[in-house]
Amino acid sequence: MTQTHALLHGLVVNSHGRHCVVESDDGSRRICHPRGKKSQAVVGDRVQWRAAPAGQGEEGTIEAVLPRDNLFYRQDEVRTKAFAANIDQILVLLAAEPVFSEGQLARALIAAQEQGIAAIIGLNKEDVPDAFAQAWQRLAAYRVMQDGESQPLYPVLRLQLESASGGTDFAALQARLQQRRTLVLGPSGVGKSTLINRLIPEAQAQTAAISQALNSGRHTTTTTWYWLPDANEDGVAAPRRAAILDSPGFQEFGLRHIQPQQLTRWMPDIHAHAQGCRFHNCTHIHEPGCAVQAVVQDEATHGAIARSRYQLYQRFLAELQGR
Ligand SMILES: Nc1nc2c(ncn2[C@@H]2O[C@H](COP(=O)(O)OP(=O)(O)OP(=O)(O)O)[C@@H](O)[C@H]2O)c(=O)[nH]1
Numbered sequence: 001m002t003q004t005h006a007l008l009h010g011l012v013v014n015s016h017g018r019h020c021v022v023e024s025d026d027g028s029r030r031i032c033h034p035r036g037k038k039s040q041a042v043v044g045d046r047v048q049w050r051a052a053p054a055g056q057g058e059e060g061t062i063e064a065v066l067p068r069d070n071l072f073y074r075q076d077e078v079r080t081k082a083f084a085a086n087i088d089q090i091l092v093l094l095a096a097e098p099v100f101s102e103g104q105l106a107r108a109l110i111a112a113q114e115q116g117i118a119a120i121i122g123l124n125k126e127d128v129p130d131a132f133a134q135a136w137q138r139l140a141a142y143r144v145m146q147d148g149e150s151q152p153l154y155p156v157l158r159l160q161l162e163s164a165s166g167g168t169d170f171a172a173l174q175a176r177l178q179q180r181r182t183l184v185l186g187p188s189g190v191g192k193s194t195l196i197n198r199l200i201p202e203a204q205a206q207t208a209a210i211s212q213a214l215n216s217g218r219h220t221t222t223t224t225w226y227w228l229p230d231a232n233e234d235g236v237a238a239p240r241r242a243a244i245l246d247s248p249g250f251q252e253f254g255l256r257h258i259q260p261q262q263l264t265r266w267m268p269d270i271h272a273h274a275q276g277c278r279f280h281n282c283t284h285i286h287e288p289g290c291a292v293q294a295v296v297q298d299e300a301t302h303g304a305i306a307r308s309r310y311q312l313y314q315r316f317l318a319e320l321q322g323r
Pocket residue numbers: 124125126127128159160161162163186187188189190191192193194195
């Protein structure tokens with residue numbers, strides 16, 4: 001007769017194919033396999049798991065995924081790609097070079113907004129002044145964007161991750177990472193690895209250990225979890241609270257899970273003016289009495305909705321309407 005082990009609580013810190021690495025409260029990790037469809041977990045999930053019966057190795061099974069606070073994911077026509085669950089914020093890392101896609105930035109922010117997840121924008125490579133100034137200018141609309149209470153919505157931080165100081169706003173970034181779980185996103189070449197290696201000196205070792213455990217090779221295609229050295233209010237080390245999650249790729253960020261009629265809700269600069277439209281179901285494309293179009297066209301209010309933001313809105317709406 002095989003003995004059944006007790007149900008234990010754990011945190012998914014990596015996933016690869018169908019199996020996951022589950023970390024227990026004492027920090028120990030083991031590979032677990034989902035019991036069935038309902039126990040398919042993503043990084044950041046809190047799970048109930050059970051060790052495999054004696055004699056069947058050091059692995060375990062995930063019996064249940066606990067309810068999620070949020071799920072950051074993208075959705076194209078056929079596929080859902082989850083980045084992580086139960087995160088506090090995303091950090092979209094961009095750089096002076098390569099030139100970033102505002103569309104990709106806007107998509108990530110919409111996906112976060114829809115899940116009630118806060119966002120920070122980091123602009124790296126301050127030491128490349130001309131390109132940095134241009135990129136900074138392209139972020140103007142995001143620097144002034146406000147939430148429903150007229151508070152600044154997105155901190156936009158100037159970074160130089162390959163310098164002694166880390167850049168003008170590096171200390172502000174570090175403060176915002178304390179006690180939070182942050183998913184880092186960004187295109188290739190912006191400095192994500194530079195950031196992670198800077199914040200977490202043993203990052204390479206952590207990645208290698210996970211890859212070895214999963215036998216997955218160096219380039220994992222899913223989110224990787226790093227605990228951040230953290231301190232509480234009294235400066236006392238507080239282990240296993242703040243984390244950085246390194247995400248794979250940034251391309252093809254599908255928003256198919258967003259309802260077209262809801263799109264403006266997740267684009268706060270457009271939404272701020274939509275209340276003034278004559279029709280409650282205004283799409284802000286061609287209707288008479290549209291307050292959004294009026295703001296976009298009015299030279300006097302020039303900038304209240306940046307032209308690039310309205311163009312992105314038009315493009316995303318057409319995409320969501322299946323055109
Ligand atoms: N000029 C400049 N270059 C930097 C800075 N920070 C990082 N880099 C360089 O930018 C390049 C890309 O940095 P990575 O950290 O590898 O970028 P990444 O985002 O991890 O890229 P992928 O792994 O391809 O997604 C490297 O050559 C870094 O040396 C910076 O502050 N200034």
